[in-house]
Amino acid sequence: MVKTEFSIKDLENLSSVKAHTIRIWEKRYHLLEPDRTDTNIRKYDLESLKKLLNITYLYKAGYKISKLAGMTPAQIQSLIKEDMEIHAATYGLEMFKSAMLEFDGQKFDETLKNLLEKKSYSDVYSKIFVPLLNKTGVLWHIGSIDPSHEHFISEKIKHSLILETAKLKKQIVEKDFPIFILYLPSSEIHEISLLYAHYELVSNGFPTLYLGPNIPIESLKHVQKQMPNAVFVSYFTIQPETENLKSYIDSFQEQVGSKNELWILGNRVRTFETKHKNIKLFEAIDHFKNHLKKSF
Structure with a gap:
C-alpha cells in the first residue's frame, strides 16, 4: 500500500x-490541522504535506511565515512561480519532490520544462536531480516515503535523460572519434548515472552505442569484433x-x-588503483567530463 499518511517526523524528514x-507554526499560525490518533499523536494527510513543502520553499526563500500562513493555496502557487526566477534550484527540488509524492508526471514534466528555459540540462541534473536522488534514497531507507515514490x-x-540524449543525437556530425560503448556489468542495476555519462558523451559530439544494464564481459567480445577501436564505459555502483x-x-x-x-x-573505484594503462578510473562525473574535453 502506498503511503498517504505521515507522522510529524516524516514531515520533518521531507521538509527539513x-x-x-x-x-x-501550527499553534501560532494554524498552518496545519493534523488529525490525532487515540493516543493524541499527530497524523497528516498528503494535502498537509504538500502545503508544508510549498510554504517551506517560500520560507527558505526569505518570506515570513506569518505572511505565508494567511495566503490561499492559489496565492502560494503564484508566489512560487514568481520566485522561481531567483531560486531555480530550490524551486526544482521542491517541485520535483512534490511531483514524486503525488505521482504527478505532468508536474514533473512542466517543472523540467520551466527549468530548461533558464538552465542547461547538465545544470539541472547536477544541481537538482543528483541532490534529489540522494535525498530520496535517505527518505526511502528511513521509511518516510514508499519505495514506489523512489521508483x-x-x-x-x-x-528525461533518454529524451534529452535523443535530441542531441540528431545534431551529431560525423567526426574522427572512437565509438564509446556504454554498459553496466552483471547484476548492476543502477542505470541513471550511466545514462548521464551517455548524455555527456553525446553532448560533446561523440558517437555512442548504449547497451544498458547487466552485460557480462563475454558479451563485450562480440561488440569489440565489429568495433575494434571502441572505448568501453561503465559505472560501478554496487557491482x-x-x-x-x-x-x-x-x-x-x-x-x-x-x-x-x-x-x-x-563509488566502487574511488579507492581502487590499477597499473593497466588502458583502464581509466574516474572518482566523479566532473573528472569524466574534464577528461573528455582534454583527450580529444
Whole structure:
C-alpha cells in the first residue's frame, strides 16, 4: 500500500523543518490541522504535506511565515512561480519532490520544462536531480516515503535523460572519434548515472552505442569484433564487489584485450588503483567530463 499518511517526523524528514518548529507554526499560525490518533499523536494527510513543502520553499526563500500562513493555496502557487526566477534550484527540488509524492508526471514534466528555459540540462541534473536522488534514497531507507515514490522519480529522471540524449543525437556530425560503448556489468542495476555519462558523451559530439544494464564481459567480445577501436564505459555502483574489482579488470584484459580502453566511473573505484594503462578510473562525473574535453 502506498503511503498517504505521515507522522510529524516524516514531515520533518521531507521538509527539513524541525518537528518543534512545525508544532510552533501550527499553534501560532494554524498552518496545519493534523488529525490525532487515540493516543493524541499527530497524523497528516498528503494535502498537509504538500502545503508544508510549498510554504517551506517560500520560507527558505526569505518570506515570513506569518505572511505565508494567511495566503490561499492559489496565492502560494503564484508566489512560487514568481520566485522561481531567483531560486531555480530550490524551486526544482521542491517541485520535483512534490511531483514524486503525488505521482504527478505532468508536474514533473512542466517543472523540467520551466527549468530548461533558464538552465542547461547538465545544470539541472547536477544541481537538482543528483541532490534529489540522494535525498530520496535517505527518505526511502528511513521509511518516510514508499519505495514506489523512489521508483517513480527515478524512472522520470531516466526517461528525461533518454529524451534529452535523443535530441542531441540528431545534431551529431560525423567526426574522427572512437565509438564509446556504454554498459553496466552483471547484476548492476543502477542505470541513471550511466545514462548521464551517455548524455555527456553525446553532448560533446561523440558517437555512442548504449547497451544498458547487466552485460557480462563475454558479451563485450562480440561488440569489440565489429568495433575494434571502441572505448568501453561503465559505472560501478554496487557491482562488482570491491574485492572482485581486480579479477573483473583482469577478465576484461583477457577477454576483450588491452588495446581497448575501459573507462570506469562510480563509488566502487574511488579507492581502487590499477597499473593497466588502458583502464581509466574516474572518482566523479566532473573528472569524466574534464577528461573528455582534454583527450580529444
